[in-house]
Amino acid sequence: MVDGALTRARAEGARSRRREWIVACLRDPKVMVGGGFVLFLCVVALAAPWLAPHDPLEQDIVLGVTPPAGFPGAEPGHWLGTDDLGRDILSRVIYGSRIALTVAFVASTLAAAFGSALGLAAGWRRGWVDAAVSRLVEIWMAFPPVLLSILLVAVVGPGVGSVIAAIAIIDWTRFCRVVRAETMTQASGDYVTAARVVGFTPTRILLREIFPNVLPVLIALISLEMGIAVIVEAILSFVGLSVSSDTPTWGGMIAQGRQFLHEGWWILAAPLSLLFLTVLAFNLLGEGLRRALDPVMRR
Amino acid sequence: MSAPVLDIRGLSAVSDRDQAPILRRVSLTLARGETRGLVGESGAGKTTIGKAILGILPRAVRVTSGEILFQGRDLLAMPGGELRRLIGERIALIPQDPMTALNPGRRIEAQLTDGLRLVRGVSASAARARALKLLEEVRIREPERVLRAYPHELSGGMRQRVLIAAAFALEPTLIVADEPTTALDVTVQKQILRLLRNMQAAHGTAVIFVTHDLGVVAQVCDSVTLLFGGKMVEEGTVAEVMEAPKHDYTRALLDACPRSDQPELGLRPVPPELIARLRREVAAP
Amino acid sequence: MTDDLLVAENLEIVFGAGRGAFGRKRPGVKALRGVSVRVGRGETVGVVGESGSGKTTLGRALLRLVEPASGRIVFDGRDITRLGETQMRPLRRRMQLIFQDPMASLNPRHRILRIVTEPLLFHRVVADAADAERRARAIFDRFSLPVSCLARYPHELSGGQRQRVGIARAALLAPDFVLADEIVSGLDVSTQAQALNLLKELTRDLGLSMAFISHDLSVIRAICDRVYVLRHGVVVEEGRCEAVFAAPKHEYTRALLDAIPSPRLDPGWLQRDTAME
Numbered sequence: 001m002v003d004g005a006l007t008r009a010r011a012e013g014a015r016s017r018r019r020e021w022i023v024a025c026l027r028d029p030k031v032m033v034g035g036g037f038v039l040f041l042c043v044v045a046l047a048a049p050w051l052a053p054h055d056p057l058e059q060d061i062v063l064g065v066t067p068p069a070g071f072p073g074a075e076p077g078h079w080l081g082t083d084d085l086g087r088d089i090l091s092r093v094i095y096g097s098r099i100a101l102t103v104a105f106v107a108s109t110l111a112a113a114f115g116s117a118l119g120l121a122a123g124w125r126r127g128w129v130d131a132a133v134s135r136l137v138e139i140w141m142a143f144p145p146v147l148l149s150i151l152l153v154a155v156v157g158p159g160v161g162s163v164i165a166a167i168a169i170i171d172w173t174r175f176c177r178v179v180r181a182e183t184m185t186q187a188s189g190d191y192v193t194a195a196r197v198v199g200f201t202p203t204r205i206l207l208r209e210i211f212p213n214v215l216p217v218l219i220a221l222i223s224l225e226m227g228i229a230v231i232v233e234a235i236l237s238f239v240g241l242s243v244s245s246d247t248p249t250w251g252g253m254i255a256q257g258r259q260f261l262h263e264g265w266w267i268l269a270a271p272l273s274l275l276f277l278t279v280l281a282f283n284l285l286g287e288g289l290r291r292a293l294d295p296v297m298r299r
Numbered sequence: 300m301s302a303p304v305l306d307i308r309g310l311s312a313v314s315d316r317d318q319a320p321i322l323r324r325v326s327l328t329l330a331r332g333e334t335r336g337l338v339g340e341s342g343a344g345k346t347t348i349g350k351a352i353l354g355i356l357p358r359a360v361r362v363t364s365g366e367i368l369f370q371g372r373d374l375l376a377m378p379g380g381e382l383r384r385l386i387g388e389r390i391a392l393i394p395q396d397p398m399t400a401l402n403p404g405r406r407i408e409a410q411l412t413d414g415l416r417l418v419r420g421v422s423a424s425a426a427r428a429r430a431l432k433l434l435e436e437v438r439i440r441e442p443e444r445v446l447r448a449y450p451h452e453l454s455g456g457m458r459q460r461v462l463i464a465a466a467f468a469l470e471p472t473l474i475v476a477d478e479p480t481t482a483l484d485v486t487v488q489k490q491i492l493r494l495l496r497n498m499q500a501a502h503g504t505a506v507i508f509v510t511h512d513l514g515v516v517a518q519v520c521d522s523v524t525l526l527f528g529g530k531m532v533e534e535g536t537v538a539e540v541m542e543a544p545k546h547d548y549t550r551a552l553l554d555a556c557p558r559s560d561q562p563e564l565g566l567r568p569v570p571p572e573l574i575a576r577l578r579r580e581v582a583a584p
Numbered sequence: 585m586t587d588d589l590l591v592a593e594n595l596e597i598v599f600g601a602g603r604g605a606f607g608r609k610r611p612g613v614k615a616l617r618g619v620s621v622r623v624g625r626g627e628t629v630g631v632v633g634e635s636g637s638g639k640t641t642l643g644r645a646l647l648r649l650v651e652p653a654s655g656r657i658v659f660d661g662r663d664i665t666r667l668g669e670t671q672m673r674p675l676r677r678r679m680q681l682i683f684q685d686p687m688a689s690l691n692p693r694h695r696i697l698r699i700v701t702e703p704l705l706f707h708r709v710v711a712d713a714a715d716a717e718r719r720a721r722a723i724f725d726r727f728s729l730p731v732s733c734l735a736r737y738p739h740e741l742s743g744g745q746r747q748r749v750g751i752a753r754a755a756l757l758a759p760d761f762v763l764a765d766e767i768v769s770g771l772d773v774s775t776q777a778q779a780l781n782l783l784k785e786l787t788r789d790l791g792l793s794m795a796f797i798s799h800d801l802s803v804i805r806a807i808c809d810r811v812y813v814l815r816h817g818v819v820v821e822e823g824r825c826e827a828v829f830a831a832p833k834h835e836y837t838r839a840l841l842d843a844i845p846s847p848r849l850d851p852g853w854l855q856r857d858t859a860m861e
Contacts, residue, residue: 190689194753197647198703199676202669212693295737296692340772341743455635481770484634485799489843493854511772514845518853541847555777556847559802559829566806568781569774 030288037281045097052091060086065264081266092248099249103233104226107167115175123183145170182214216294223286227279304505305329310365323530334506336516339526345509349475391466393476397458401450408446433464456487475507528581589793590623595655615641617817628794630808638817677707680754684766686746690738697734744775761793
């Protein structure tokens, strides 16, 4: 009965907090621009089958290497031109966004979840937990990441799954170190002592007092990681270690476009621009979210 | 009757962001060898005046009128380079926090001799000799060891002595002491205050002493200016202001001090009506 | 059977002891050496000392935030020296702490209402959130804190308001004992007077026992009944305030008393030497 009081109080607080967050986000220009682009990309990725004017795999040698609309020699219906096999660039870029976004969201979330959990535990409990986690991170970071990715793909086989796994398995250490450091800093604060004096349990202190103060750093890091994940995926598919060569990926398109740079610059330009804009959008979103969600920074 | 070392006339300043007044027509004079206390609660503007004299006002603060006459020359009207040279040679600062005021990555010797070598062009060996003498003057035992040390190897009291030595190194005409003993233990504070007074007497330096501690003012200063909301509320010799205050606010502040000799007196909170009245007074043109 | 609420006997607290690399033993630093203090019911006891005296450590020890290497702590007749956190938890409601820096001691990402009512709900002192809020409003009223503060974050309040919120948080739990750790150091004279008067009223009305840690003897004189003078982890003098201030026995106490600059002019004060070394 009395526990219900606590729960109700928390629920009321949470509702008004959420409303506040939404308003703060809608007001922040970085969140709107960055978030807007990411949202737009998500919609495009989801609606790919309906949005893409052509089948991304459909080849038409006759129409090979035609420039985008507005340039001499452009073919109607191929807004961004075609590649050497006559495949529509626009459609391939649209389908490529699916891979990019999937990897970005899933890999970052996995890396963040695992890394933060260990980081929080290490920073709060100290002692042997911290020693164990720190040693683990040090050893893990000693492995060359490229080798690890190759090994993983070789063992598990190509596919979105292995790319996600490779990124998560390598990058969780970044989250762990940052979250651990921030947790230790927050744990030394007087408000944590105040919570101990009230008599709160250590777990409660970690989750309800310290974690909200670690969250801003975490948010910034996750958005950064999403940008990194997109780039890593592009690199992996550039070297052919990503999904099978049929599925269009931005990295694969960049690799291909490199070979035809003189005949068809658009084959490279389109995926490269999308890559750049996407990473920029994630970074802006992260910066904006951090500012919008943090009452201390909001002033 | 020699001209005053420092003559501030009608100094006014506002915050650049919202035009809120920070200083309202503050005037004060300082003769050679005189120590004037600048007292007030936080936000009263006392540190701002100190910074204005030193030419280190934050960008958000803008002086709107008034003059700061140092040895007859208006510091506010001086071009940047000339101002910096003048301040470097004749005015010094004793900062508040000895823990952060010294560069943690450099030895004491370097920090003490910087001014001598860069401003006076003294040779390294001569500067070192002078630094040693200064450390002796501030009663530091083992000055050789301290010269070689890094700041973190010294206690708070010792660091403050080093800062005082650094302030007197170039024989300045004026020293701005910005709450120099607030961060120190009370026994150390007394030693530092005594040291400051003795050095000041020996060198004939004028001192602007910024503090919120009325007890320190009473024991260390010759004259005092009390500020509220950037405006002068009362000023005069220490005897006049502390023993026979004219303004209610001064009396109220004195009554609010805890008294170890007569505990029934003291700890009287300042009545809110007085504060409200003072705010109106201060805001009036 | 005494009517002492809190008694500490021969406390010894060491920091940093343990085994270094290669199993070498590190002796550590003794923050407190054989310190004994007692706080009677309804009494306000002062603990005065300079930096390094161990006064903050003593405060933390009394609240069992650190475990003593040796000695005993008895709270309301119960030996709490070696109690684990789970056993201490129900006792914590009765022993509270007011911090020196309210900016650091209030969670910057919690609203004031949450900060002051959560302990009440956690310890089941109130029936529901509404009751907790009622009590919070009542005490804010009494402390001349505008009720609008409750909806704000700590950084949106003034320094004086934050200080009073810190006192309110401790008082709301209606503890038996409060530790005030340098709570007026660095405050303006008028804010200091306000906070201290508030504290005096509160201890009187709630019958609180208080340990008041400070480096400022004049503040201690104004609100404490008895005082302990700490130096380098040892109690050098103790007694009723009037007695200690009128006739200090130890030279360190004399040095401390003499070092206080009084607003009353005293021409000989500055050069008068009771320096210790």
